Amino acid sequence: MSVTTRNSLLDRVWEPFRQQPGSRRALLLMAPLMVFEFFVFIAPFLMLLRISLSKQVRGLPYEAGTFTFEAYSEVLSSEFFHGLITYSFKLGIIATLLTVVLATFYAYAIWRSEGLTRTMLLFSVVLPLLTTLVIKTYAWVPLLAPRGTVNELLMAIGVLQSPIQLVPNTTGVIVGQVYIVFPYATLAVYSVLSTLDWEIVEAARDLGASRPRSFFEVVLPQAMPGVAVATVVSFAWSVGAYAAPGLLGAGSDRTFAIEVETQMLVGFNWPVATALSAIMLVLMFVSVVILYTALNSVGGDVSHGA
Amino acid sequence: MALERESVENALFKAGYGTIFAFMLVPLVIVIATSFSPSGNLDFPPAGFSLKWYSAFFDNIDWLRAFDNSLVIGAGTTVIATFLGTTAAFGLEARRDRWTQLLVPVVIMPLLIPPVILGVTLLVYFNEMGLRSSYVSIILAHTLWATPLVFFVMQSIFQRFDWELRDAGMDLGANPIRVFVHVVLPNVKSGIFVSALLAFIISLQEFVMALFLSSYGTRTIPVLAWTTLRQSLTPIVSVVSTFLILISLVGILLAALATNLDFIAKRL
Structure with a gap:
């Protein structure tokens, strides 16, 4: 043309x-x-x-044209569902704490490094980020299995006498889940850190602040917006975890997401699956708003104090 | 004394990020290593070297079909997400007010909702629309995830673009679409390329929504890998994983060449 x-x-x-x-x-x-x-x-x-808000009916996913709160009251009144919801939130909180602490440290290391080291460190988070959840979960099976790499290693150096059960187990679920959300959290903190001026930290050091102190009192408050995003993302995804508990967990490691999938695709009980999803969305939304506000106000206060 | 303390701190700092570096990459290396297993077990270190699981992969019609499905869905997602994200980012650059700013949180939201909930929501919806287990349903679901990334990459590209060049073109009497094609496009080409690449990789690797929305005929590679894993742990999944890791690796290299790794990392 x-x-x-x-x-x-x-x-x-x-x-x-x-x-x-x-x-x-x-x-x-x-x-x-x-x-x-x-x-x-x-x-x-x-x-x-x-x-x-539809009626549950045998043989069909749901009964069209009906209106009832039945599914909600079933989810809200049952011990079984309470257990699932509590477990999901526990997993979410533990995985988020571990992830955010490690990710903030790693983002700081990337920010402080230069040249090839920085490229390699960035690469180490971007590659897993762009790898499917299935692989990220599955990769831990040969590592954590009773005769797997970690156990063999720990026994070889004499830390363990006999293999410990890491998968299927809650330990495996947490390791897998941290591995899944870690890259997102790191990059969230890193993108805020990279807008900061290193000279402020130098100034604090010149004034006699030790390195850990300059990190906690100068860097961290400024990085708080990134830390808040990292927390929200890690929390939302870990509460809703499906792959890690599904493949690395024992029968007791049952999150609401696994239950939703079962109700939806195996049990064909759509009202309960959708009601459980809606309840979880509301609970997560409320906790995310509280978390986010709290973290941002902490950041604000400290930076004013310093 | 102070110097000694500093070097201890330095060593601890390096050991710290070195450990995390290994934590991030070792699992992927082990997956690749187990794909060469001579036995049916996932052994590491491997007991030998064999390509038999690779030939098993290429002999298996189910895996090849899943591969085709992934390509079709990835291509569809790339086209739609790149179009939607680029036009919207361009529009937002031209007009920023309270209403158009509302678009930003709506676009991000799908990334913050657990994929299982999105999967259920879209399954219910597409079922009602008569699109259940179609390619279209999976493409649209993946577009929901890929578009925000395209949108943010393009937004920052447009922000760096020198708009006076465009105004100069307009002053010379060219119509805005002509200016876009001849002046703007050549300058943002690499951004569009990177966005499209990311959109494709996101779609290729996405698994939870695809699990809900696909059927036997439309399941993608990650979905088939998951269903296989639930029955047995076989090195054939390591073979598939190796391919997927390699595709991402090549994608990251290409994207890094077109812009740079730091730029991409900040926008993921």
């Missing part, structure tokens, strides 16, 4: 937009994404709510 015919084609495409004011054109550019988000994100959630 020659340049002239291409240009005349471009002119023809432009013709219908000529009359529109500039800001309207900008809206037109955003329209496809807005339409997409409405039909593939917002509308599906309204549908989810509607189905969670």
Whole structure:
């Protein structure tokens, strides 16, 4: 296609937009994404709510056209579901704590390093981030198995006399889950750190602050927005963990996500599956808002104090 | 004394990040190593070297079909997500007000919702729409995840672009679409390339939503790997994992060449 015919084609495409004011054109550019988000994100959630308010019926996923709070009261009143929800939140809290502490440290190390070291450290988080959850979970099986690498190693150096049970076990679930969310948390903290000026830290050191002290009193408060994002992401994904407890956990390591999958695809009880999802979304939303506000206010106070 | 303390701190610091570095990469190396297992066990260190699980992979019609499905879904996601993310980021650059800013949290939200909940929600919805287990349903689900990444990469690319170049083109009488194709596009090409690449990798590796939305005929590689794993631990899954890790590796290298690793890392 020659340049002239291409240009005349471009002119023809432009013709219908000529009359529109500039800001309207900008809206037109955003329209496809807005339409997409409405039909593939917002509308599906309204549908989810509607189905969670349907009657359960044997042989069908749900009974269309019915309206009842039955599924909600079933989830809210049963010991079994309470157990699932508590376990999910426990897993979420432990995995998040471990992840955020380690990730903040690692992000700091990346920020402080240069050249090849920095590239290698960044690479070590980007590659696992772009690797499927299935592999990230499965990779821990040969490592943590009773006759696996970790046990053999610990026995060889004499720490252990006999292999310990790491998978299937809660330990395995936590290790796997931390491994899954760690790259996201690291990059969230790193992207905030990389906007900071190292000279502020130097100044604190010149004034006599020790290195750990300058980290906790100068770097950390400034990195707080990144830490808050890292916490929220780790928490949301770990409470909703599916792959790690599914493959590395024992029967007792049952999260709500696994139960939702079972109810949905095996039990064909859609009202209970959707009601459980909706309840978890609300609980998670509330805890995320509390967490986020708390972390950001901590960051603010400390930076004013320092 | 102070010097001694400093060197101890340095050593501890290095040991700390060195350990995490190993923690991140060793599992992937072990997966690759177990794909060469001569037996049916996942042994590490491997008891020998054999390519028999690789030939088993290429002889297995189920794996090959899943591979095709992954490619179709990845390609569809790439096209749609790149289009939606790029146009929206371009539009937002031209018009920022309270209403258009609302788009940003809505676009991020899908990334913060546990994939199982998204999977259930979309399954219920697509079932109602008569699209259950279609390619379209999985492509749209993956687009929900890939679009935010494209959007943020493109947003920062557009922010760095020198808009006076565009104004100059407009002053010379070219219409805005012509200016976009001849002036803006050549300058943001590498950004679009990186976005498309990321969108493809995200789709290729996504598993939970695909698990809910696919059927026997449309399941992707990660879904088949998961279903296989639930029955038995076989080195054939290591073979598939090796391929997926290699694809991501090549993708990261290409993206890093087009921009740089630091730029990409900050936007993931």
